[in-house]
Amino acid sequence: MSLITPNTQPRGGAGAAKGGARRHENNRIYAYPLPLLFVEPPRSRIGSVLGLLGLSLARVENPHCEGIFDPTTRSVWVSKPEHSLILWRRGFFGKGDLSRSEPSWLARQINIRKSDGKQLTSEEITARRRAERRQFKLDRAAAIAAVAEEAEEIFATEGRVITPALSGPDIPSAATWRPSQNIYAQPESPSVEEDEMPLEDEEPLVDVEHLQLTLQEAFFLLWNLDCLTVLNSQNMQPMTLKDIWIAFQTVELPPKFIKPVDTSQHLQWDNPFLINYVVYHHYRSLGWVVKSGIKFCVDYLLYKKGPVFHHAELALAILPVYEDTEDQRTSTLDLQNSSPFTWSWLSTINRVNSQVQKTLILVYVTIPAKSRLSLDTLRTPACLAHYSVREVVVRRFIPARMRD
Template identity: 35%
Template sequence: MATVDKTAVTHSEPAQNGRPPRPPRPPRPNYRQIHQFPLPVNVHHVPPVIPHNPLSLISVALSYLTFLISPPCPQEVYTAYFDKATSSIHVTDEKAINALWQMGFFGKGNLSRSEPSWLARERKRRGLHDGKTSEEITRLRRTERRELKLERARMEKLAIEERLKAEAAAREAGASLLVDQATQSAADDTNNSPAAVAERFSLKKAKEARALELRQARELAAQTAAAEQNQPENLPNGKSVRFSPVVQKKEFVSTSPSSLQLPDSVVDAPEVYDFPNEEHLQLSNEEAFFLAYSLGALQVFDGPVKTGETQSQSPTTIPGLLKQFCHHSFQPARDGSASIQPDDPFMISYTVYHHFRSLGWVIRSGVKFGTDYLLYNRGPVFSHAEFAVVVIPSYIHPYWSETEERKNYTAEKQARSWWWLHCVNRVQAQVLKSLVLCYVEVPPPASSIDDIGAVFGQYKVREFLVKRWTPNRTRD
């Protein structure tokens, strides 16, 4: 269960300067505590050694003794299975889903936009959850932002119309004196002019006005409902009946033969909603291989594994997992008997993924912005992505230029048009992200992939930051 940040303001502030009071802010989850671990691994912190401070050696020795006397819990290894239909990894255990998302933002919910929140939304739909889900909060924030922008545009339009009317009146007069008088009168009548109101207009004031209108509408609706409820209802025989807004008793006794009396056990039994969580976590092949190979926190099976049956099945080995991911990086999947090439899409994409994950970045898919990856400083719940990465293979090694056939092959793999680069860069500029071209130097084919560390150690990554040149901003 997510904890609530105590610093969130939960009470409405009093009205100041005649303004309506601010609506209470909903409590936010404490994301700093929920996502306090960057990776799903157990780390034993060792204090630093300071050469000129002998006491630091004592603290290091005590740390090692504590580790030997009471070692930490063993590394948790989560289970998943490979789905050939989607060429991705599925995690169905709820504990593993929460751990992989909270510690590193791995994967996405197959029934959600990003965070696996289908269960919370389903409980809200059935009336079992009173709070707001992350999707609802995002939807309300976007709706409010859109209404504020429309209100600001309306006020600006009114200001422009008033200004045009004043200029037209000044032109008809044909005298500079009248223009000066109109300007002076417009300056004196600042409080009543729509143009002046538009100049002083801000999003904060529009938000307060919108909240006041909504509160007045709710009060009017409540008064109307109360008046309709207290109004007597005329029956066909001329009698009038007034219904009380408060129910005095929960029991209803009727002597009519058509009435059906239920047993007390059925009436008093509470409704129980017990439904399974139909959502699972979907990992990309790069994320799964990083968890399995680099962290040792994931075991991948060939098919769905039920609870308690992991002993009867053996997980896929790391070299077998690498071959499987390389074959399924093509569409349609390549034959399993084919050999792994150094420029397979998975080899290049995982090299970039491992590179930025090792530097501490949180990496997510960038397909919605037309790129390969998005780089987050801490995670998607804290801030937007700062950089968008496009992966491009580079064939600098002399092996790729020995024959004419290899030259033509590499030229085709590296071909990118100027229009493509301009379109991608324009999209990133619109969403306030910096475009990073990541070139991966492809080595010659390796004879064996048993030593995976040596294979990936031959790749080199070079980053180039691309910025859109705007003439009116860089004129000087």
């Protein structure tokens, strides 16, 4: 059992009111942690009696989303916009293939067409912040250069030596600097008469973006929540749980081991899909929002509520451990981090995540020995009960801060 559980209690103090309007809007939009909804019926006498007995008349609303399995990208594509919206807003599942995270390509295109668009997407907000940061650096460098030039002029005319100041009223600081409006300047818009005229060559916008689910996310949605139907990309027919279970493992195997006759004969206990799903299922069940951590050189990132609320606090590096060392020697798969890692590797990823204020966790997944389990056990999700997860928290030692 893991001791790492998210703390979802709100923080008090003056910081709690920061960005209040946006935070309340996010709380309203992302109010549900999972796609399934539990709807309470209107209060009645029967409901009051059942409530005293510890029972409930609440019904479960299942969205029943659809996705298409794509073996090439090792993912499941959710093409219907309404299904993509549900899966993203209720648990932050998947990623827009044309966006950084939230599928917002259509909203960005609409904002581009509308000159007075006020609703900014996450990508547009990030672009503005980067433009402001770049302009601040330019203004600060120009101010420092002006102070240095003034000091040189005084030395040339009066002979006095003045050390150029790097701070002061003439040097902009991050706390007091404000961006000018011209950095947000848009291209010149046409005149009112031209703007009111309909554009004959302007085609209506069509949402071409799809939500891309990882294999772990897709299997969690269809096996644990039963709210996702996976279609075969060849015939667009729903796949059975057994077919999905075999297919998700098969795409992780080297091509030379895959035969069209019976792919289940090539299943292995150290399949990367199994190892990653064990970790994903473990932390999702504890209430964490689990997202990819490739940006920070790790396997997963853990969010308390989701990417729109806070940055990830924890970074997970998965380390497979064979229960029987002979299985590792005879395995046809070369698992990442299955061999002892070097201290330079550990120091590298620990430093990367420390700089972005994330705590590194080494997650050891024990792979059961083949000698005590049969191949038939591996053909069903029941085999997941034989895997175990251990956690080791790694913190970077800083002598100046940790003398006590």
